Amino acid sequence: MAGEVELNEPEGTLRLRGFSLEDHDAFHAIWGDPEVIWWGHDPDREASRARLERVIASRARRGQGIGFWAIVDESIDDPGTRIVGDVVLQPAPFARGDLEIGWHLRRGCWGRGYAVRSARLLVRHAFDRLRLARVVAAIVPTNERSIAVAQRLGMRIEGRVMHGGMQHDLWALHRDD
Numbered sequence: 001m002a003g004e005v006e007l008n009e010p011e012g013t014l015r016l017r018g019f020s021l022e023d024h025d026a027f028h029a030i031w032g033d034p035e036v037i038w039w040g041h042d043p044d045r046e047a048s049r050a051r052l053e054r055v056i057a058s059r060a061r062r063g064q065g066i067g068f069w070a071i072v073d074e075s076i077d078d079p080g081t082r083i084v085g086d087v088v089l090q091p092a093p094f095a096r097g098d099l100e101i102g103w104h105l106r107r108g109c110w111g112r113g114y115a116v117r118s119a120r121l122l123v124r125h126a127f128d129r130l131r132l133a134r135v136v137a138a139i140v141p142t143n144e145r146s147i148a149v150a151q152r153l154g155m156r157i158e159g160r161v162m163h164g165g166m167q168h169d170l171w172a173l174h175r176d177d
């Protein structure tokens with residue numbers, strides 16, 4: 001895609017890029033897994049494909065790298081498993097005017113640092129390129145893995161919000177932090 005934004009770790013193997021329809025298998029491995037997307041996973045491949053099409057269209061419409069990014073580990077030999085998850089930077093429905101950051105990893109990739117590494121790349125994009133003052137995340141208080149990622153990013157709780165019918169802590173990271 002012309003003008004598509006990619007983010008790469010300096011001296012690393014992690015790359016963030018937009019999704020394409022060819023990524024359907026990897027996308028479904030994330031969004032079709034009820035352990036990963038516990039609040040409403042895609043029940044079948046067709047539902048995942050429809051979601052992937054919406055993700056691609058939304059990112060193209062918004063531009064500037066706002067939307068979902070595939071997390072690609074270039075050190076993995078098998079091209080079919082190089083996409084280890086996704087990160088997202090999108091308008092926050094629970095915090096008007098803010099962009100939310102989020103992460104979803106294939107279950108087999110949990111605990112390997114992918115969420116923190118990719119979120120750091122996206123935070124740098126948000127602050128340096130998009131010139132945002134802050135990014136936010138809504139995290140259910142029992143989601144210990146996501147809380148650990150938010151803490152490693154330097155995020156702090158700034159309140160509570162309702163999101164998806166559930167109470168979440170509102171985590172924020174300010175550019176000046």
